[in-house]
Amino acid sequence: MEQGFLSIILHTHLPFVRHPEHSSFLEEDWLFEAITESYIPLLNMLASLKLDQVHCRITMSLTPPLMSMLKDQLLMERYLKHLDSLIWLSEKEVSRTRFEPHLNRLALMYNQNFSATREDFLNKYHGDLIGAFRHFQEAGLIEIMASAATHGYLPLMIHPEALRAQIQIGIDYYTHVFGISPGGFWLPECAYTPGVDEYLADGGIRYFIMDSHGILHSKPRPRYAVYAPVYCPSGVAAFGRDWESSKQVWSAQEGYPGDWEYREFYRDIGHELDYEYLAPHLKGNIRHHTGIKYYRITGKTSAKQLYDPARAWEKAAIHAGNFMFNRQRQIEYIAGAMPDRKPIVVAPYDTELFGHWWYEGPQWLDCLIRKLHYDQDQVRLITPGDYLKMYPKNQVCTPSMSSWGYKGYNEVWLEGSNDWIYPHLHMMAERMTQLVDNHWSGDNLVTEAIKQAARELVLAQSSDWAFIMKTGTMVSYAVKRTEDHIVQFNRLYEQIQRGDIDREFLRDLQERDNIFPDLDPWVYSSNYRPKEVTLSG
Amino acid sequence: MDTSQAKDGCGGENSAVGIAKGVTEYEIPHGYGKDRIVALVRDPLWLFTYWEVTDTLLAQRESTAKERWPQGKTVLRIYQEPNKQYLFDLPVDLRARNWYVYVGRKDTSFRLALGRLLDDGTFIAFVESNLVTTPPGEVSELEDEKWMTLEELYRIYAGLPQGESSPLVFRAVNKLEMEISSPSYAASPMAERGLRKPFWLVAHTELVIYGQTEPDASVRIQGQPVTLQADGSFTARYVLPDGRLHLPIEAVSADLQEMISITPIITKTTQ
Numbered sequence: 001m002e003q004g005f006l007s008i009i010l011h012t013h014l015p016f017v018r019h020p021e022h023s024s025f026l027e028e029d030w031l032f033e034a035i036t037e038s039y040i041p042l043l044n045m046l047a048s049l050k051l052d053q054v055h056c057r058i059t060m061s062l063t064p065p066l067m068s069m070l071k072d073q074l075l076m077e078r079y080l081k082h083l084d085s086l087i088w089l090s091e092k093e094v095s096r097t098r099f100e101p102h103l104n105r106l107a108l109m110y111n112q113n114f115s116a117t118r119e120d121f122l123n124k125y126h127g128d129l130i131g132a133f134r135h136f137q138e139a140g141l142i143e144i145m146a147s148a149a150t151h152g153y154l155p156l157m158i159h160p161e162a163l164r165a166q167i168q169i170g171i172d173y174y175t176h177v178f179g180i181s182p183g184g185f186w187l188p189e190c191a192y193t194p195g196v197d198e199y200l201a202d203g204g205i206r207y208f209i210m211d212s213h214g215i216l217h218s219k220p221r222p223r224y225a226v227y228a229p230v231y232c233p234s235g236v237a238a239f240g241r242d243w244e245s246s247k248q249v250w251s252a253q254e255g256y257p258g259d260w261e262y263r264e265f266y267r268d269i270g271h272e273l274d275y276e277y278l279a280p281h282l283k284g285n286i287r288h289h290t291g292i293k294y295y296r297i298t299g300k301t302s303a304k305q306l307y308d309p310a311r312a313w314e315k316a317a318i319h320a321g322n323f324m325f326n327r328q329r330q331i332e333y334i335a336g337a338m339p340d341r342k343p344i345v346v347a348p349y350d351t352e353l354f355g356h357w358w359y360e361g362p363q364w365l366d367c368l369i370r371k372l373h374y375d376q377d378q379v380r381l382i383t384p385g386d387y388l389k390m391y392p393k394n395q396v397c398t399p400s401m402s403s404w405g406y407k408g409y410n411e412v413w414l415e416g417s418n419d420w421i422y423p424h425l426h427m428m429a430e431r432m433t434q435l436v437d438n439h440w441s442g443d444n445l446v447t448e449a450i451k452q453a454a455r456e457l458v459l460a461q462s463s464d465w466a467f468i469m470k471t472g473t474m475v476s477y478a479v480k481r482t483e484d485h486i487v488q489f490n491r492l493y494e495q496i497q498r499g500d501i502d503r504e505f506l507r508d509l510q511e512r513d514n515i516f517p518d519l520d521p522w523v524y525s526s527n528y529r530p531k532e533v534t535l536s537g
Numbered sequence: 538m539d540t541s542q543a544k545d546g547c548g549g550e551n552s553a554v555g556i557a558k559g560v561t562e563y564e565i566p567h568g569y570g571k572d573r574i575v576a577l578v579r580d581p582l583w584l585f586t587y588w589e590v591t592d593t594l595l596a597q598r599e600s601t602a603k604e605r606w607p608q609g610k611t612v613l614r615i616y617q618e619p620n621k622q623y624l625f626d627l628p629v630d631l632r633a634r635n636w637y638v639y640v641g642r643k644d645t646s647f648r649l650a651l652g653r654l655l656d657d658g659t660f661i662a663f664v665e666s667n668l669v670t671t672p673p674g675e676v677s678e679l680e681d682e683k684w685m686t687l688e689e690l691y692r693i694y695a696g697l698p699q700g701e702s703s704p705l706v707f708r709a710v711n712k713l714e715m716e717i718s719s720p721s722y723a724a725s726p727m728a729e730r731g732l733r734k735p736f737w738l739v740a741h742t743e744l745v746i747y748g749q750t751e752p753d754a755s756v757r758i759q760g761q762p763v764t765l766q767a768d769g770s771f772t773a774r775y776v777l778p779d780g781r782l783h784l785p786i787e788a789v790s791a792d793l794q795e796m797i798s799i800t801p802i803i804t805k806t807t808q
Contacts, residue, residue, distance in 0.1 A: 096743070098761070100776045156577055158667055193578075194670075216694075216710060217672065220679035225690040243694065243713065274743065277774065302737075330693075337689035395684040401578065401672035409580035409672065419635060422577065423587050427569045486565045 004331035009348035015464035016065035038355035061186030145184035146174035152461035155193035162429035191403035197232035202530035214402030215240030227343035257358035320367035460485035581674030587635035
């Protein structure tokens, strides 16, 4: 019989990047790489766990921008082109490395992986990865959480309507895609501020995840620290991240992904081989990652050694064993101090960590889930939703404002590089409510324009742009995206105000920024009242 | 998310992301012509504020102050709420349009006002902000009688040995660094492990074999078939290891009646 529970949470998000106005666009590779390196390996892992009847309860978020892109025909066609180019490049690599056996084995590995990915994408998942995730939710291997409309950073929104809209649009989109109401809600960047839970409650949400200090600094002091949820005053449960299990995986210094046997992310042939040889595979005529990487981390040196997959996978198995051992000891201690219930250890990660950043991450996860199933019975995988069913009675506390960003609060998204966006985002939010309050009518063209204005607003609100501005790579893209959405919104606003809507301009925007085709702008109205929601379970 | 790919550049054929037709002449507005000041919480000790004050409002306020106006200065006034209790003034330049304010008080509500402080102490407010509340930043001292704290759990969380007294336990929890911020993975020291040296050189040697034959012939290099272009030309490139390499190149005519072989022998050494 288990002594406690482990809840692994995979937050799955990418910003909405779709540029039909260009024949190819480098930033679309974010999606393509994540599909090849993280999403398909994860789906394959779930398929094999299911086949082997291994107990698996993973919680995932899938954000609306990501789901919209995975359902977008243009992007999925481009993904196949992208894969074909990689298959061709890897064939060239197999030939080029013929007289270097070690390199040649690696080139063959990539060639086989890319071909297998293509096969899986087309014939196993029929180009419908969201359908595949839905299947595993229905089969009970995963529980999918909803998330905000576009990963908006909620604590820095000052207009209740805008805050509510980010939440409600996300919930409605989830319901539309999965045909059921979501139980959990992933707060973008784990960013919470008191009151956010009210809107979650209005949308029928049962729980969300916070960083540790968000729970630990709750008022009153939580009885079980982070090892059990608390109920916010609104009745929505908040689960706190476990610091120890996070650090083992996340920490760049001490975490598993930094092991010297693992593949080196930053040595990619896209930056190393002859330019002309690579040219047919590069987008925008600049060098960029291709996904083909031949070296292992090796150590604190630039003289990298060739990657050895067998040794790396062995390491992943060892690390899975180590992680499990640590959770067993941790839960043993915690359970000893918790007389009246079993603890839950909540470990959230970005899905793209597994496979994209940490190449061996999917093996590690697969190994961990299997070991938990076969080798022990102290720790059991569970979702927060399962835990709430088991323990519906919880302490009521008000959690603290917090995020999982550097320093734990809002600074990553509010500092010198990105603070200029807020006067615009706030004005847009205010204007959005004005539009709905003053111009909402039966007129079709006006309705379309108001809907598009809402799309421009939510796209501008993605926390990704502020984050990129802060981290300093690809900054001009993030700035341009923010500026474009600001300009486009304000232009629509002025046209609607004047009663002079430029149809061609509107159509162009609808074609490009085509997220949320069914968006209902009424959620921005100052007269909006939440629907009656019946909580189940 | 992967932001590591290209240094600060956009993809596509153009380096800029095109916006919809006819928009290019628009720029993001410098201001919106609306008088406002907005406060945001950065962390338990700091606020951020931005403002816009129109000339109309300024002129109107100036007229109320009359000749005392020039002797005054523009300040941010920080109030604690509830009851709008005055805390301090911070001289600012109106044109700065935003400011980071150290308030130094956790778990406290604030309201800011931007205005003119005259030499006789009169404060003429231009705009007042929304209400903001800093987070507690530490474990609460408030105990829930029905849910008495299990201190042992906090001790385990902080990794302290058994028997630590409770003030120490909570202090240790408060001090735990929040260094495992997840999204900064891309910007972590992992990123710096690559080639960041003052001066460096990387050189690789590849061997390129190219040639031409009849377009319908077949060509093999060391036994491996090579693809011919429509004009019968071919190119093959190889990583060239140190040592001696025999590379027989064989062309066989379409009717299999003729064969030509050329064998370059390459020796590579690296010094």
